[in-house]
Amino acid sequence: MFIALAEMRRAPGRFALLVGAVALLVLLLLFFQTVAGALTSGLTGAFEANRADVFVYSDRARLNPFASVVTADVADAVAGVDGVQDATPVGVSVFTASTDVGDTDIAMVGGDPDGPASPQDVEEGRRPEAPDEALFSGSSLDSAFAVGDTVQVGDRTLTVVGTSSDAALNVLPTFYVPLDTFTEAVRARAGAPIDVPVSWIGVTVEDGGDAAAVATAITDGVEGLEAVDRATATDAIPGVGQITRSFSILYLLLYIVVTIVTGVFFLILTVQKTEALVLLRAIGGSRGDVVKPVLLQAVAVVGLGSVLGVLATSGLLSVTRDVFGSTLSTGTTVTSVGAIVVLGLLASVGAVRRVLAIDPIDATTGGVA
Secondary structure: OHHHHHHHHHOHHHHHHHHHHHHHHHHHHHHHHHHHHHHHHHHHHHHHOEOOOEEEEEOOOOOOOOOOOEOOOHHHHHHOOOOEEEEEEEEEEEEEEEEOOEEEEEEEEEOOOOOOOOEOOOOEEOOOOOOOEEEEEOOOOOOOOOOOOEEEEOOEEEEEEEEOOOOOEOOEOEEEEOHHHHHHHHHHHHOOOOOOOEOEEEEEEOOOOOHHHHHHHHHHHOOOEEEEEHHHHHHOOOOHHHHHHHHHHHHHHHHHHHHHHHHHHHHHHHHHOHHHHHHHHHOOOOHHHHHHHHHHHHHHHHHHHHHHHHHHHHHHHHHOHHHHOOOOOHHHHHHHHHHHHHHHHHHOHHHHHHHHOOOHHHHHHOOOO
């Protein structure tokens, strides 16, 4: 340990450069993970946080909730399938709403406020009980609405009576309203008393029931429908798979760069001090005496770089809170930093192998075999 620290004190510049490089890579990794999490949550929150165990779409929609069109009376047929506890029609549409700060796009989800059409949890306030009342949920990328706030949708004024976390739809401010309110809003926008279809049927299964099995029973038992459990419905949302794959490639590249940069640095450093290591072995130093400094330096450099990267990411997210509204996840941070430290140790294998290959007899030939 003394040798490792002494060498780092003698050459602070080169070690500082590696610490800075690792910190930058950790910053990029954690920042991308946080942004990806915010985007994904904004897309999938309405499904992941929903009371429904099963989502029932038109079989022509290919599990796309925005392409699905079913009639509300289909809910009665779905409710008759074995294992179904409750089935409620759910309508979804995007409206332009007027607020105190100007016009904005909102997602309106209409359904039974006490059924499988709304979020499981209410963070503040209560669920809608009357027409034109709404439960609000937004993503970290949206402006938040509080209990008591109002928005104007056409000639209707929606009043927020409750809020729920992480239950946004399509990365938009989302208002959960009674189905009648949704239907009337769609008719007002159309300017005619049209029949308003719904997008899907939300289903809760009986206690102890298997959601996937009930979904299969609905698909087989009711013509023209395709039912899936919540996890499958979430994964099938358009854009989620593409975002996940794109960011996964970025994560992989950053992990590879960390490994290569750390490995090359310590390998070059080992080559440069080969003569000193040969001399250390010649005067009686064991292999452990020359390997431990390399490993300690790798842990110190990667560990310090990771800590600085975490602090930098936290600061950057604080500065950009109005844009992303996200904070670091403890679980994600610990997992990512742990992976980087492990990769840093693995990256030093090349240097360790070169150190282990040193033969004390090389001292008699000038330090190089």
